Amino acid sequence: MKTVRLTAGLGFYGDAWAPVRAAIERGDVQYVCSDHLAELTLAILQKDRQRDPQAGYARDLLPMMADLWPLAAPRGVRFVLNAGGLNPEGARQALVQLFRQKGWQARMAVVTGDGVLDRIDALQQAGEPLAHLDTGESMTRVREQLVFANVYLGARPVAQALAQGADIVITGRVADAALFLAPLLHEFGWGPDQRDQLAQGVVAGHLLECSGQGAGGNFGSAGAWQRIADLAHIGYPIAEVGEDGSLLITQAPGTGGRVDFHTVRQQLLYEVHNPHAYVTPDVVLDMGELQLLEEGPDRVRVRGARGHAAPEHLKLVAGYRNGWMGQAVIGLSWPDALTKARTVADIVQGQLREKNLPVEEVCVEYLGHNAFLGPHATLLDEDAINEVWLRMAIRTPDQRIADGFGRLFPWLALSGPPYMGGFHGITPGSQLLGLWPSRVDRRAIEPQVAVDVQAVA
Numbered sequence: 001m002k003t004v005r006l007t008a009g010l011g012f013y014g015d016a017w018a019p020v021r022a023a024i025e026r027g028d029v030q031y032v033c034s035d036h037l038a039e040l041t042l043a044i045l046q047k048d049r050q051r052d053p054q055a056g057y058a059r060d061l062l063p064m065m066a067d068l069w070p071l072a073a074p075r076g077v078r079f080v081l082n083a084g085g086l087n088p089e090g091a092r093q094a095l096v097q098l099f100r101q102k103g104w105q106a107r108m109a110v111v112t113g114d115g116v117l118d119r120i121d122a123l124q125q126a127g128e129p130l131a132h133l134d135t136g137e138s139m140t141r142v143r144e145q146l147v148f149a150n151v152y153l154g155a156r157p158v159a160q161a162l163a164q165g166a167d168i169v170i171t172g173r174v175a176d177a178a179l180f181l182a183p184l185l186h187e188f189g190w191g192p193d194q195r196d197q198l199a200q201g202v203v204a205g206h207l208l209e210c211s212g213q214g215a216g217g218n219f220g221s222a223g224a225w226q227r228i229a230d231l232a233h234i235g236y237p238i239a240e241v242g243e244d245g246s247l248l249i250t251q252a253p254g255t256g257g258r259v260d261f262h263t264v265r266q267q268l269l270y271e272v273h274n275p276h277a278y279v280t281p282d283v284v285l286d287m288g289e290l291q292l293l294e295e296g297p298d299r300v301r302v303r304g305a306r307g308h309a310a311p312e313h314l315k316l317v318a319g320y321r322n323g324w325m326g327q328a329v330i331g332l333s334w335p336d337a338l339t340k341a342r343t344v345a346d347i348v349q350g351q352l353r354e355k356n357l358p359v360e361e362v363c364v365e366y367l368g369h370n371a372f373l374g375p376h377a378t379l380l381d382e383d384a385i386n387e388v389w390l391r392m393a394i395r396t397p398d399q400r401i402a403d404g405f406g407r408l409f410p411w412l413a414l415s416g417p418p419y420m421g422g423f424h425g426i427t428p429g430s431q432l433l434g435l436w437p438s439r440v441d442r443r444a445i446e447p448q449v450a451v452d453v454q455a456v457a
Contacts (some may be wrong), residue, residue: 001069004187006180007203007252008236009034009081011211012061013041017064019212019236019255024071027238027252028392030418032072033179034081035209036060042173043319043433045085046148049059062098065168069104073167080158080179084150084156088112094453109166111157113449114173116316116440117149123266123444124289130316132178133159142320142436148317151440154281154310155201157449159180164453168205172335175281177205180239187245195307198283203290206278207249207267214249214267215257225388228260248295259298260314268292277308277363283440284308308405315441322434323360326394326405330412331422334386338379340417341366341390348392348408379451387423402429405437 007023009032010016023029025179036058049056061083084091088110099106116123120143125128150173159182161169169182184190190197198279207214214237216228235255240248251259268287278285281424289304331392332340345364352359367389370377396402406427413420 001248003240004031004184005238005240006031006033006208007182007220007238008208008211008214009079010036011209011213012063013044013058014060015211017060017068017144018067019234020070022235022252022255023238023250024068024075024077026254028237029077029238031078031183032065032068032079033183033208034079034083035176036081036083037085037173039317042086042148042150042437043435044320045087046433047431048125049086054087054090057085057091057094058083061091061170062094063108065095066098066102069106073104073106078162078166078183079168080162080171080173080182081169081173082179083452084110084172086115086150086172088170088172092389095168095170096454096456104456106167106197107453108163108456109164109169109451109453111153111161111163111169111174111449111451112151112169113157113211114171114444115148115267116445117146117318118145120149120318120397123440126444128438128440128444130438133439139318139436139438142434146436147319147321147433149316151445152281152315152317153445153449154178155182155185156282157451159185159452161453162186164451166453175315176209177202177280177281179281180205180208191426192310195283195309196305197245197307199285199305200247200302201241201288201306202278202280202283202285202307203250203268203302204247205239206270207264208237208239210267210270210454212257212269213216214263215251215259216263219263219266224262228256232256242390243304249302250299250306251298259300261292261294261300264302265293266396269294273432277399279311281310281314283310312442314442316438316440318436320436320439322432323395323397324399324402324429325393325395325432326402326429327391328406328429329389329391329424330409330420331389332350332417333386333419333421335383337385337388338366338369338382338416340420341388344409344412344420345392346455348403350393351408352394354358357401358398359394359396359401362390363393365391367391391452399429399431405429409453
């Protein structure tokens with residue numbers, strides 16, 4: 001039976017690609033599928049594009065491919081990457097320039113059509129409400145502040161690019177698991193009615209999409225993570241998928257981390273709200289009958305995924321200008337470090353009220369106490385805290401207020417609680433982007449999706 005071996009690339013913009021080298025050199029993989037776009041990454045890329053209209057893509061694409069292509073090309077390894085972000089064509093142009101400088105040859109494809117900012121009005125006029133998924137609020141409130149709007153595409157246009165001979169496929173906002181499902185559609189020709197095979201392919205993608213997290217990175221609770229070997233040289237997970245949908249998760253020999261029942265199970269449940277209806281553009285996955293069977297060291301067989309018909313709507317995420325942030329971070333030391341930090345926070349908030357500044361939201365965090373756990377933080381012994389860093393941030397519609405927020409702090413160095421030190425200074429405010437999740441009828445999107453393949457010689 002024909003099988004295909006896929007490996008994880010990056011799990012987010014800025015992730016490490018060194019483990020991909022081991023998968024290419026020793027893992028016998030045919031495809032590297034790289035997910036550069038976390039939920040907020042488009043907001044980061046939009047800020048890049050504001051500074052440079054030619055930007056808007058994940059810049060780690062170039063150094064990653066410069067390092068990996070010399071290993072991949074002789075072995076026939078192909079790449080699928082959503083590093084195009086808001087500017088897939090710009091990403092390809094930059095990669096073409098790199099390849100020409102190096103004298104490398106490849107066929108590069110871009111998949112476009114996920115960006116719909118210029119179609120928002122037309123979509124609404126055609127009856128698409130584009131209401132907020134959580135609140136039901138109309139998009140009208142933020143329409144004039146929108147700066148990007150992208151739809152999560154499925155695997156089929158990526159598979160089309162591979163069928164046209166692309167060695168490297170660069171996309172914008174494609175659903176994470178779809179990056180991995182696409183090579184399987186290309187290699188096996190699975191149709192929309194082969195739902196259980198599609199579901200197994202989505203499971204493979206979901207288990208690989210977060211790079212090292214699928215092989216023991218970020219694993220478990222107190223004590224469990226310490227039993228994961230050699231995280232410094234972790235191997236990203238590899239999926240071996242059969243034409244019938246059979247699925248084995250493993251990793252390259254001689255790498256750190258671990259692939260076993262527990263690490264695979266943890267990644268399987270990551271970001272899954274309903275295990276019986278994990279919605280993707282290509283199929284709705286039911287995990288209720290999944291079985292994870294250890295077949296040996298770093299070998300887990302996955303069986304039993306069930307698929308249901310693909311949804312009629314696709315997810316849309318838009319970004320909008322949402323005011324300005326001003327922030328400051330200061331350190332306070334023992335004794336009474338937390339009490340001192342709380343006192344400073346009260347003083348600064350009092351100044352905001354007295355000056356009647358147009359502040360829409362205030363964030364107060366005590367780093368070392370509750371920055372991660374928030375209201376769930378437990379304080380066992382305040383006297384045992386050596387130091388606390390107070391971080392305060394505001395959201396305001398006025399850039400001048402954000403720019404000046406840090407000026408509320410310096411005088412406290414001599415006139416506030418002792419000892420305040422480590423003041424991080426006054427920094428300009430930064431523009432905030434809010435996210436607007438919604439849904440759109442796929443029939444309004446998919447006819448506009450395009451695939452373009454270019455040979456680089």
